[in-house]
Amino acid sequence: MSDSTKDSDATKSMTVHFKLKKGKNEPKKILLEELQEHYGMEQVQCLHEVESKSLAIIVKKNCDTAEIMKEELWSKLKETDVFKTWEEDRIIVVHVDNHCSYLLGDPYPNQ
DSSP: OOOOOGGGSOEEEEEEEEEEOTTOOOOSOOOOHHHHHHHOGGGEEEEEETTTTEEEEEEEEEESOHHHHHHHHHHHHHHTTGGGTEEEEEEEEEETTSOEEEEESOSSTTO
């Protein structure tokens, strides 16, 4: 019998929701060139909502585990300086069998 958990199986995308750090001004532009160069233009989406001061970055990639994907993505996010202004709020992983797991945060915020 294996000891596997939900986030230990293969992934196909990861969505990281960010909230603006306290005392920081919201940047007018989110620089995602590093992510787009690494993953491909079609594999990276950015949803920036000025009114709610929120940011979501979606990266589509097949990876063996959610943790491996997160480690790789975090190294690329650091290159974009996104962590200077934003802090992660939720991390949602879609696995190859289409189930979701949450590595961080409330799956049902504001409820």
